[in-house]
Amino acid sequence: MVSKQQIIQILKRLKKYWPNPGAMEIGNPYQNLVGVLLSARTRDEQVLKLMPGFFEAFPTVYVLAQASEKQIESHINTIGMFHQKAKNLKKMATDVVNTYDGSIPSTMEDLVSLAGVGRKTASVVLVASFQTPAIAVDTHVHRVTNRLGWVKTQTPEKTEQALLKMIPDKWKHTVNQVFVKHGRYLCISKPRCWACPVRDLCAFKKKNLTAPKNADEILTDIQRRERTLEQLREHAV
Numbered sequence: 058m059v060s061k062q063q064i065i066q067i068l069k070r071l072k073k074y075w076p077n078p079g080a081m082e083i084g085n086p087y088q089n090l091v092g093v094l095l096s097a098r099t100r101d102e103q104v105l106k107l108m109p110g111f112f113e114a115f116p117t118v119y120v121l122a123q124a125s126e127k128q129i130e131s132h133i134n135t136i137g138m139f140h141q142k143a144k145n146l147k148k149m150a151t152d153v154v155n156t157y158d159g160s161i162p163s164t165m166e167d168l169v170s171l172a173g174v175g176r177k178t179a180s181v182v183l184v185a186s187f188q189t190p191a192i193a194v195d196t197h198v199h200r201v202t203n204r205l206g207w208v209k210t211q212t213p214e215k216t217e218q219a220l221l222k223m224i225p226d227k228w229k230h231t232v233n234q235v236f237v238k239h240g241r242y243l244c245i246s247k248p249r250c251w252a253c254p255v256r257d258l259c260a261f262k263k264k265n266l267t268a269p270k271n272a273d274e275i276l277t278d279i280q281r282r283e284r285t286l287e288q289l290r291e292h293a294v
């Protein structure tokens with residue numbers, strides 16, 4: 058079993074390697090929640106590009122609650138599942154206004170009562186908006202933590218339960234931030250262990266340690282994509 062010391066060592070190294078905040082940590086709780094809801098099964102870049110126009114049209118949860126689904130759709134129709142997402146946004150905003158006096162709730166229990174909000178979305182909002190220890194586990198976090206040997210789990214839900222027990226509170230917010238990026242760029246299906254800053258601490262048996270001929274090109278492209286994402290994030294609201 059991996060020790061707490063090793064967990065912290067890996068998180069520290071990855072935090073240094075992937076220093077940028079999560080892509081949907083864009084502003085206040087309302088903005089963060091909308092960003093995460095829109096990003097379901099959609100590339101972060103696509104969501105971040107439409108954010109400035111969206112928040113110009115719907116600057117507060119009250120304005121969003123007053124809007125029609127059609128009006129909301131017209132601002133998000135460049136991304137997948139926009140009908141469903143518009144429906145959820147309208148319902149979420151109405152519930153926040155009617156049940157929570159217009160403030161995005163700050164507990165897991167209340168957040169998951171909102172339309173379209175599951176534990177993963179709620180965890181991102183808790184961490185980004187309320188500095189509450191939580192761990193949002195998506196497929197990247199699930200895959201990387203299994204490869205590292207931290208958990209042996211079949212589903213992201215089980216991974217979340219296991220990680221919540223083993224990661225110290227102080228480090229919980231770092232988990233999603235670094236593993237989403239690590240899983241997106243390096244710990245991909247055929248992992249790029251040859252560039253991984255924690256390969257000496259990783260339990261994965263089938264490490265891919267041979268750098269391809271175009272390794273430099275791949276790493277430069279990763280840096281470029283991260284820079285673009287960060288610029289979009291900074292100008293999202």
Ligand code: SF4
Binds near residue numbers: 204244255259264265
């Ligand atoms: S060494 Fe390879 S498998 Fe392990 S975390 Fe790094 S990229 Fe993933």
